[in-house]
Every structure is written in structure tokens, then in C-alpha cells.
Amino acid sequence: MKKRLVVIGNGMAGVACVEQILKHTQNFDITIFGDETHVNYNRIMLSSVLAGEKEFDDIVLNGIDWYRQNDITPRLGLRIESIDSVAKTVTDVDGGVTPYDKLIFATGSSAFIPPMEGVKKSGVFVFRTYDDTRQLLELSGPGIKAVVIGGGLLGLEAARGLQVQGCDVTVVHLGDTLMDRQLDPAGGGYLRAKMEAMGMQVLCGRSTEALLGGSHVEGIRFKDGEVIEANLVVIAAGIKPNSALAKTAGVSVNRGIIVNDLMETSDPDIYAVGECTEHNGQLFGLVAPLWEQGKVLAAAITGVGGLSFNGSSPAAKLKIMGVEVFSAGNFDCSRPGVEAVKYEDSSLGIYKKLVLKDGHLEGVILVGDASDDHRYMDWLRTNKDLTSQRRHLLTPPPAEDAGGDVAAIPESETICGCMGVTKGDIIHAIHTHGVCNIAQLKDKTRASTGCGSCTNMCKSLLRAVAPEFEEDKVKVLCDCVPFPQDKIREMIQSQRLKSVQEVLDIYGNGRGCEVCKPAISYLVDVVWCGDHEEDRSARFINDRVHANIQKDGTFSVVPRMRGGVTTPAELRKIADVADKYNVPLVKVTGSQRIDLLGVKKEDLPKMWEDLGMPSGQAYAKGLRMVKTCVGDEYCRFGTQSALSTGIELERRLENLYTPHKTKLAVVGCPRNCAEATVKDIGLIGQEGSWQVVVGGAAGKGVRKADLLITVETTELALEAAEVFFQYYRENGHYLERSYDFVERIGIEKIRRETVYSTDDVRAGLLDRLRKSKDRSSDAWLERNNPRATQFVQIEPMQMQYQGEELAAK
Amino acid sequence: MNTLTEQWIQITPTSEVPLREGREVKLGSINIALFNLGDRWMALENRCPHGHGPLADGIVGGYGTATTVTCPMHSRRICLDSGAVVKPLGQGGPCVRTFPVKVEDGIVMLDIQDSKAREVAA
Ligand code: SRM
Ligand SMILES: Cc1cc2nc3c(=O)[nH]c(=O)nc-3n(C[C@H](O)[C@H](O)[C@H](O)COP(=O)(O)OP(=O)(O)OC[C@H]3O[C@@H](n4cnc5c(N)ncnc54)[C@H](O)[C@@H]3O)c2cc1C
Ligand code: SF4
Ligand code: FES
Numbered sequence: 008m009k010k011r012l013v014v015i016g017n018g019m020a021g022v023a024c025v026e027q028i029l030k031h032t033q034n035f036d037i038t039i040f041g042d043e044t045h046v047n048y049n050r051i052m053l054s055s056v057l058a059g060e061k062e063f064d065d066i067v068l069n070g071i072d073w074y075r076q077n078d079i080t081p082r083l084g085l086r087i088e089s090i091d092s093v094a095k096t097v098t099d100v101d102g103g104v105t106p107y108d109k110l111i112f113a114t115g116s117s118a119f120i121p122p123m124e125g126v127k128k129s130g131v132f133v134f135r136t137y138d139d140t141r142q143l144l145e146l147s148g149p150g151i152k153a154v155v156i157g158g159g160l161l162g163l164e165a166a167r168g169l170q171v172q173g174c175d176v177t178v179v180h181l182g183d184t185l186m187d188r189q190l191d192p193a194g195g196g197y198l199r200a201k202m203e204a205m206g207m208q209v210l211c212g213r214s215t216e217a218l219l220g221g222s223h224v225e226g227i228r229f230k231d232g233e234v235i236e237a238n239l240v241v242i243a244a245g246i247k248p249n250s251a252l253a254k255t256a257g258v259s260v261n262r263g264i265i266v267n268d269l270m271e272t273s274d275p276d277i278y279a280v281g282e283c284t285e286h287n288g289q290l291f292g293l294v295a296p297l298w299e300q301g302k303v304l305a306a307a308i309t310g311v312g313g314l315s316f317n318g319s320s321p322a323a324k325l326k327i328m329g330v331e332v333f334s335a336g337n338f339d340c341s342r343p344g345v346e347a348v349k350y351e352d353s354s355l356g357i358y359k360k361l362v363l364k365d366g367h368l369e370g371v372i373l374v375g376d377a378s379d380d381h382r383y384m385d386w387l388r389t390n391k392d393l394t395s396q397r398r399h400l401l402t403p404p405p406a407e408d409a410g411g412d413v414a415a416i417p418e419s420e421t422i423c424g425c426m427g428v429t430k431g432d433i434i435h436a437i438h439t440h441g442v443c444n445i446a447q448l449k450d451k452t453r454a455s456t457g458c459g460s461c462t463n464m465c466k467s468l469l470r471a472v473a474p475e476f477e478e479d480k481v482k483v484l485c486d487c488v489p490f491p492q493d494k495i496r497e498m499i500q501s502q503r504l505k506s507v508q509e510v511l512d513i514y515g516n517g518r519g520c521e522v523c524k525p526a527i528s529y530l531v532d533v534v535w536c537g538d539h540e541e542d543r544s545a546r547f548i549n550d551r552v553h554a555n556i557q558k559d560g561t562f563s564v565v566p567r568m569r570g571g572v573t574t575p576a577e578l579r580k581i582a583d584v585a586d587k588y589n590v591p592l593v594k595v596t597g598s599q600r601i602d603l604l605g606v607k608k609e610d611l612p613k614m615w616e617d618l619g620m621p622s623g624q625a626y627a628k629g630l631r632m633v634k635t636c637v638g639d640e641y642c643r644f645g646t647q648s649a650l651s652t653g654i655e656l657e658r659r660l661e662n663l664y665t666p667h668k669t670k671l672a673v674v675g676c677p678r679n680c681a682e683a684t685v686k687d688i689g690l691i692g693q694e695g696s697w698q699v700v701v702g703g704a705a706g707k708g709v710r711k712a713d714l715l716i717t718v719e720t721t722e723l724a725l726e727a728a729e730v731f732f733q734y735y736r737e738n739g740h741y742l743e744r745s746y747d748f749v750e751r752i753g754i755e756k757i758r759r760e761t762v763y764s765t766d767d768v769r770a771g772l773l774d775r776l777r778k779s780k781d782r783s784s785d786a787w788l789e790r791n792n793p794r795a796t797q798f799v800q801i802e803p804m805q806m807q808y809q810g811e812e813l814a815a816k
Numbered sequence: 817m818n819t820l821t822e823q824w825i826q827i828t829p830t831s832e833v834p835l836r837e838g839r840e841v842k843l844g845s846i847n848i849a850l851f852n853l854g855d856r857w858m859a860l861e862n863r864c865p866h867g868h869g870p871l872a873d874g875i876v877g878g879y880g881t882a883t884t885v886t887c888p889m890h891s892r893r894i895c896l897d898s899g900a901v902v903k904p905l906g907q908g909g910p911c912v913r914t915f916p917v918k919v920e921d922g923i924v925m926l927d928i929q930d931s932k933a934r935e936v937a938a
Contacts, residue, residue: 518877518883543834547888556873560868560873795831795832795833795834796833800839800842801828801832801850804923805826805827
């Protein structure tokens with residue numbers, strides 16, 4: 008008969024331990040009690056849920072199917088109240104009695120609430136469970152003054168999350184510097200500067216005496232009498248093990264449940280794992296050692312044996328996008344024989360400190376750049392002799408192949424610190440299980456299921472090793488800023504980020520690349536209706552010099568010719584300019600205008616000046632042109648004024664950026680001479696009305712545009728086009744043409760949210776379009792006010808060497 | 817020219833190259849792309865090994881641990897420190913020549929006496 012195993016606690020350590028037990032044997036009849044109502048989830052990721060980066064579904068570790076498949080009885084939302092270790096039963100809050108042969112405590116810990124008045128008021132929270140997180144999400148938002156008590160890992164992550172939700176956040180910390188358990192004062196100072204730069208207030212050395220207000224919190228008072236306003240308070244001042252229940256079982260308890268190296272308690276049939284335990288006087292607050300404990304316990308309880316738990320060297324990493332903080336080991340330098348090696352760059356906010364003893368690493372602190380954390384962890388874990396490496400402790404010698412630095416990592420090195428997965432484990436999983444994407448890797452090895460900071464490293468490994476590497480299903484913008492575009496748009500808005508660099512610094516790797524920089528340039532522009540900080544370095548060369556680069560490095564010049572209509576005077580000017588600058592090719596384009604090809608970069612501003620015409624933006628991801636037919640002004644079949652309508656439409660939209668290039672056409676009748684049915688937006692005149700169509704294509708593929716609306720007046724047709732144009736600007740992904748956009752969103756939804764939506768939604772779209780339009784201008788006017796050496800080669804100040812001399816050597 | 821000592825040439829005030837952008841400098845027969853990365857300046861020959869694209873017109877960014885510029889023509893990524901093509905690996909052709917740069921009193925200076933540059937000239 009199967010033995011009955013009861014686990015109290017459905018959290019991270021308990022369930023991870025059960026997973027390990029299942030690897031050894033199916034011979035237990037397992038019941039897991041959890042007083043939270045949710046399936047086993049990744050508590051670590053609650054910070055990301057609060058910061059809006061993840062949802063509950065993303066952080067589930069074992070869904071309900073897992074319990075079913077493994078014949079485990081989950082008793083969720085049910086608290087165990089007492090234990091009878093003689094009768095070997097547990098009693099739940101409903102009075103139900105469940106017998107066990109073996110019992111595991113995995114009750115975790117609870118938030119520690121320091122003694123102070125008023126903690127029972129509404130608006131006062133701790134940050135431990137998904138339910139806490141959900142309530143915080145509900146209550147936070149712009150205008151809310153949030154105070155987080157506690158400037159440790161948890162407090163800072165809570166603070167950042169609340170800030171992302173729009174709250175005005177103050178962090179109150181008892182110690183003199185932030186994260187003083189993990190950082191020295193200098194490191195804490197750098198961290199503080201980063202948090203403040205994100206717009207948070209930080210008050211250190213403050214002891215909170217009371218939470219003020221009526222039934223709802225309104226402020227807090229410090230011991231020194233100072234009072235600050237608060238309508239949301241989160242207490243994150245530490246944790247205390249949930250060990251009281253074990254006392255009812257007669258098990259030895261100090262602060263935590265006392266366990267030996269095999270995770271046995273003082274009762275031979277009772278084990279404990281996780282934050283509720285105390286081992287050699289040590290308590291735990293991070294998952295890595297708990298994972299280790301689970302493995303040991305599983306080996307012990309199943310009789311497999313062979314493992315023992317020896318405590319752990321704590322390593323902590325702050326999970327705030329853009330604030331890299333890592334700390335591990337013992338960094339106390341006051342001990343004899345201990346020395347520190349430091350690197351500091353105050354303007355970049357980078358601080359690194361290694362603490363060494365007898366040539367071995369004892370502790371490490373990294374702030375501002377934690378990219379080498381795995382290397383230091385490996386040195387700590389293996390107690391590596393660093394004498395020969397002394398010169399390169401903080402500056403690794405450049406790798407042979409800078410792009411493929413995963414190759415240089417030894418197989419024994421841990422990649423996922425939370426789950427203790429080494430590079431060797433990952434390679435093994437790739438080779439033996441055919442793992443080829445992150446989801447499979449998580450499933451097979453558990454790598455990257457903890458705090459997620461190793462995900463990029465895992466991906467690089469997969470990319471390098473797995474023959475059939477598959478990118479993730481969720482399409483992120485780029486490895487530099489690994490979020491979907493919609494998310495980035497939200498973050499730009501909620502965090503009020505106005506420049507590309509801010510987005511890269513806070514949500515990315517600080518550097519970006521040619522894929523993400525132009526995309527973010529577009530997003531900050533559109534979110535702030537042009538009131539952003541323009542950063543030319545983030546734009547493709549075409550958008551820096553307002554011309555299209557050619558294969559030989561020259562450029563093309565396409566002046567705007569609204570509606571394809573020109574004049575003899577304009578044509579004369581174009582001819583003169585082409586002569587004056589020896590333009591190699593003058594061509595009528597496929598879009599009803601004229602292209603001057605093969606122009607030298609330095610000639611661009613002069614040529615624009617001589618032309619005196621606005622830019623046709625033939626280089627931009629923006630409005631290109633509105634093609635027209637002659638329409639009822641001249642054509643005998645014309646039913647509507649295509650010419651004047653097309654020219655007006657072009658005037659309303661010109662100079663604006665769009666996710667990808669946007670091409671329009673207006674035709675006077677359904678004969679469609681200017682091909683409006685295959686344009687991004689087309690206006691088709693008919694007797695007494697206009698059809699407005701969107702999402703057409705005749706490029707790489709051909710797609711007939713969908714009907715957006717039929718309207719009676721020209722003004723309404725123009726407005727429908729504008730409403731759609733702005734909707735596409737706000738919802739399209741960068742480099743998504745309207746034909747893909749319309750398919751992705753669906754024309755029905757688009758109609759509902761644009762032309763058939765409420766008056767204020769339409770007014771909002773038009774209003775934002777007008778704002779952007781007001782801030783935009785003809786790019787070629789930059790000729791009068793170029794940005795530093797934008798169009799010219801730099802002439803060296805000192806010309807010592809002539810080409811001939813150099814060549815002669 | 818037969819000394820191997822450093823020979824710094826004054827190029828331009830730092831203000832002439834905006835942050836994280838590149839500019840072209842013609843020095844004798846060599847066309848150089850000069851980059852302002854804020855905390856440091858980099859210089860390499862302004863000629864992509866793939867199809868001679870103008871690297872000074874590229875976008876500066878990162879790839880792995882390397883700081884790179886992406887050629888505006890077909891997006892080869894060139895490491896600014898080593899001049900090697902880091903993406904796509906093995907498809908880039910030879911390294912681009914790099915040159916030492918320093919800033920003194922707000923003036924960017926280049927050293928093309930550097931041995932690598934001598935090879936260029938040879
Ligand atoms: C100059 C022009 C050809 C011509 O001589 O007529 C042209 C030239 C280029 N087209 Fe085009 N397209 C030109 C009209 C068109 C048209 C016709 C039209 O606009 O009605 C189309 C089909 C409609 C459309 O846009 O879908 C067209 C579909 C494309 C495509 C395919 C787009 C698609 O998603 O299907 C590309 C590639 C892309 O955008 O990814 C492209 C890309 C290009 C680029 C920009 C390639 C590049 O990235 O360098 C060419 C620049 C050449 C150069 O060296 O300057 N060009 N191209 C036309 C400029 C129009 C203008 O006055 O602004
Ligand atoms: C927001 C946040 C961020 C964190 N970030 C990190 C991080 O980046 N890195 C890291 O290593 N660690 C982090 N941690 C800590 C990590 O989550 C814990 O170390 C880990 O969850 C502890 O696992 P556990 O199983 O011991 O406890 P828990 O996960 O808390 O599980 C215990 C479970 O037992 C239940 N329980 C308790 N008593 C009873 C009872 N009598 N009857 C029934 N059920 C009961 C509890 O409700 C709980 O569900 C973070 C924690 C939080 C809250
Ligand atoms: S059809 Fe091709 S070759 Fe011709 S202009 Fe367009 S992109 Fe260039
Ligand atoms: S010329 Fe540089 S990538 Fe082709």
C-alpha cells in the first residue's frame with residue numbers, strides 16, 4: 008500500500024520538493040494543503056506582476072493539470088490548524104482530519120510587521136502573496152501617495168511596481184543606506200541614486216512610529232516627529248518563519264523549525280523545507296538554498312539518500328528593470344586578512360567590489376552592471392584560486408568572439424542561480440531531450456523559472472547549441488529591450504519616458520541596436536504626440552539626413568508634390584537643380600512624383616534650398632504621398648473632386664511618422680485610376696458619397712483594401728481617413744504595414760474603435776493627431792539649422808599628413 | 817615616416833560629433849568613421865568589409881559584450897573595439913582597421929601612426 012504523504016504549504020519550496028520526490032518514486036499518496044486559493048506559482052515574480060510586466064498566468068509553476076497527472080490531491084484555500092503527532096493526523100480549519108505516514112512542513116514565512124501604531128488601518132499592506140499583489144494593483148494609480156516601509160530587496164521591488172502603476176512613491180528605510188544587508192554603504196549610495204533618478208523619494212535612517220489617519224491610512228509619523236502623507240502603505244520590513252504550527256506537533260522550534268542536514272525535524276516522520284526552516288542557526292529568504300533543501304529532503308524521505316544540506320552562501324539580485332544590483336557572500340572587510348578590489352564610475356553609476364581572502368573570493372557587490380554575476384558566483388561556489396587572475400578580476404580579458412561569449416563559460420558554471428542549473432545541464436537537455444526553445448528548457452531543467460534574470464543567457468546558449476532553436480512565441484521587440492511593443496508603449500506612457508535612451512536604460516540593456524532604436528524612436532514620438540526628446544543617434548541614416556541612402560552611399564531627393572500635381576515653375580526649378588548638382592538620374596517615380604538620384608550628402612541642404620519645395624519623405628516610415636486621379640475637375644466620368652481632396656489629405660497628414668510607410672490615394676470614381684483600392688488608405692468617389700478603404704497592398708503582396716465606412720461629405724471622408732491614420736499610429740507595431748495591421752486587429756474591431764466608436768474616442772484620436780501635426784515640420788527646413796556636422800565630412804583641424812606621404816609611408 | 821612613436825593629430829572639437837553618432841573624417845587617403853560614445857570615442861575605417869557601406873552613417877549599439885556599429889547598407893554589425901564583424905558571424909570578411917582616439921582639452925585626437933594604420937597606408 009502507498010504511504011500517505013501530507014505537505015503543508017503549496018508554495019515554492021514545498022512543491023519543488025514534491026517534484027523531486029516524484030523523480031524518485033510514485034509510491035506516495037500525496038496531499039498538499041495550501042491556505043492560498045491559487046495553484047503553485049512563482050512568488051518571486053510577484054514583483055513583475057506588480058510592475059505590470061507579467062500576469063498571473065505567466066507565473067504559474069504547476070497548473071491544476073500537474074496535480075491531476077501526478078495523482079496529487081490539492082487542498083487549496085484550506086489552512087492546517089493543528090497536528091497530532093501521536094495519532095499522526097493534521098486538522099484543517101474546517102475541522103477535517105487527514106492522517107499521514109510522513110509529514111512535510113513547507114509553510115514558508117510571513118511578513119514581519121515592526122511594532123508601530125495603526126497597522127490595522129485600511130490601505131496598509133504587506134507584499135507576500137498574489138492576493139496582496141492584486142489588491143495593490145487595484146488601489147494604486149496616478150495621484151496615490153504610496154509609502155513603502157523597508158528599503159531591502161522586497162521593499163524596493165514593491166516601490167518600483169507601485170511607481171510603474173503611477174503612484175507617487177517614497178521609500179522609508181531604517182538603515183542608513185538601502186539594502187544594507189546586501190550592500191556596503193557605497194553600493195547602497197549608488198543604488199539610492201538610481202532609485203531617485205527613477206523619480207522615487209528615498210528617506211533613510213527613519214524609524215516609523217505610527218500610521219496616521221482614521222479607518223484609512225493618511226500618513227505616517229517617524230520617531231523624530233516628522234510626518235509625511237500616505238494613502239497607501241506597504242510594509243516590507245523583513246520576514247518571519249511560519250513555525251508556530253510546528254510547535255503544536257511538538258517539533259523543536261527556535262525561530263524556524265529546526266532541521267538537520269537531511270531536513271529531518273526532531274520527529275522522525277516529520278520533515279521541513281523552505282523559509283519555515285532553521286538550519287545551523289541560519290534562516291532563509293531566497294529560493295536557491297530552498298531548492299537545494301528540496302533535493303536533499305526528497306532523497307532522504309524516499310530512502311534514496313546520498314545528499315546532505317550544508318547551508319548556503321546567499322546571493323541576491325534586485326529585479327528592477329534598469330537597476331542592476333547583485334550581492335553574494337560575505338563582504339565584510341573589517342575581518343583580518345581580507346582585502347577589497349573595487350571599480351567605480353560615478354557618472355555611469357557603476358560600482359563593483361570584490362572581497363578577497365588569501366586569493367579566494369569571499370563576497371561580491373555589483374551595482375549598475377551585474378552582467379558578470381555568474382562568473383563571480385562560480386568563483387564563490389568553487390572557491391577558485393584567483394592568484395593568477397589578479398589583474399583581470401573586474402575587467403575580463405576581451406573574449407575572442409565578442410558576440411558568442413557563452414562559448415567561453417565552463418560547463419560547470421551555474422547559469423540559473425535560482426534553480427541551480429549549470430551550463431552542462433542545459434547542454435545535456437538540448438542533446439538528450441531535443442530542447443529547442445525556452446519553454447521546453449524551463450520544463451526540462453527549470454532553468455529560468457525563478458527570477459528570470461538568466462533568460463537571455465539561456466537563450467544565447469540555445470541559439471548557440473540547439474540545432475533547431477526556436478524564438479519565443481511572444482514576439483518581443485528585440486533582445487536589447489525584451490518586451491512586446493504594446494508593453495513598451497504602455498511603459499513609455501506610464502513611466503513618462505520621453506527619450507529612447509531612457510527606455511533603453513530602464514527597460515533594456517542600456518545600449519540598444521539598429522532594430523530597437525528606430526522602433527523606440529517611433530514609439531516615444533507617437534506616445535507624446537511629438538513632444539519627446541528627439542535622439543538622432545537612434546534613427547536610421549535616412550531619418551538623420553532626410554534622404555534615402557543609395558547603394559554607393561549617395562542619396563536621393565524626392566520633393567513633395569502633393570497629389571502628384573506640379574507646375575511648370577516647379578519643373579523648371581527641378582531641372583535647374585538637377586543641372587547644377589550634376590544629378591546622374593532624374594526619374595518619375597511609381598508614386599506620381601520626381602526623384603533626383605545619386606546626390607552627395609553634403610549637397611543635400613543646398614539642393615533643398617535651391618528647390619524651395621518641402622520634403623516628400625520618400626525615405627521615412629511615415630506619410631509618403633497621396634496619389635490622385637484628375638477627378639471631376641477634368642474627367643468626364645468623375646463624380647468627386649479627387650485632386651483637391653487628395654491635396655488636402657496630404658496637407659493634413661504630411662510630415663507625420665507612422666509604424667511603416669503609409670501611402671494613400673484618392674480617386675474620383677470606381678474606375679480607380681490612381682489605384683486607391685490597393686493603398687494603405689484609399690478614398691473612392693462615387694455619386695453622392697465617398698468610400699473610405701484601408702489596408703490595401705500592391706507591393707510584395709496584393710491585398711484589396713477593406714471598406715472602413717461610406718460617408719456623404721468630403722469632410723467626413725477626410726476625417727475618417729485621419730481617424731484611421733491615428734489609430735494605426737497608436738496601435739500598429741513598428742514596421743507593420745497597414746495591410747498586416749488590418750489583418751491582425753480585424754476590420755470589424757477597427758471600425759468599432761474608429762469611425763463607429765463614441766464621439767469622444769474619435770475626438771481623442773483627432774485631437775492627438777492634430778497635436779502631433781502642430782509639432783511636426785518639414786524635415787528639409789533643417790537645412791537652415793543643421794545639427795552638428797549633420798551633412799558634412801569633418802575637416803581635421805590639423806592636416807599634417809597628406810595622402811601621398813602616408814601612402815609613401 | 818619611419819618612427820613608430822605616437823603621433824596624435826587634432827581632429828575636431830568634441831561638440832562636432834553628437835552623442836552616440838558617427839561622423840566621417842578624411843585624413844590623407846584614409847576615410848575614418850569617428851564615434852562619440854559619451855564615455856569614450858572610437859575610430860575605424862569608414863568602409864564596411866561587406867560592400868564598402870559608410871559605417872559613420874550606422875547606428876551604434878551593443879551585441880553580446882561588444883559595442884558595435886551597424887552598417888546602414890545590409891546591417892552587418894562591426895565591433896568598434898576590434899573592428900571585427902560580429903554578426904552575422906563568419907560572413908563579414910576581414911576586420912575593419914581601428915585607430916586610437918583620445919580627447920584632450922575638448923579636442924578629439926587621432927593617431928594614425930599606429931602600426932595598424934601603417935598597414936593601411938602600405
Ligand atoms: C523610387 C521608387 C521606385 C521608382 O523609381 O518609382 C521606389 C524605390 C524604392 N522602394 Fe518602393 N519605390 C517606389 C514606389 C513603390 C510603390 C508604388 C507606390 O508607392 O504606389 C510600391 C508598391 C506599394 C507599396 O508601397 O506597397 C513600392 C513598394 C516597395 C516595397 C514593398 C512594400 C511592401 O510591403 O509590399 C519596398 C520594400 C519595403 O518597404 O520593405 C520598397 C522599397 C523601396 C526602396 C526604398 C528600397 C530601399 O530600402 O532602399 C527603394 C529606394 C530606391 C532608392 O535607391 O532610392 N518599395 N515602392 C518609388 C518611390 C515612390 C515615391 O515617390 O515615394
Ligand atoms: C515579492 C517577492 C519577491 C521575491 N523575490 C525573490 C527573488 O528575486 N529571489 C529569491 O530567491 N527569492 C525571492 N523571494 C523569496 C521567495 O519567494 C521565497 O524564498 C520562497 O517563496 C519561499 O518558499 P516557501 O515554499 O518556503 O514559502 P512560500 O512560497 O511562502 O510557501 C509557503 C506556503 O505555505 C502556505 N501556508 C503557510 N502556513 C500554512 C498552513 N498552516 N496551512 C496551509 N498552508 C500554509 C502559505 O500560504 C504559502 O502559500 C521573493 C518573495 C516575494 C514575496
Ligand atoms: S522594385 Fe526593387 S529594385 Fe526597384 S526600386 Fe523598388 S526596391 Fe529597388
Ligand atoms: S555594405 Fe555593410 S553590410 Fe553590406
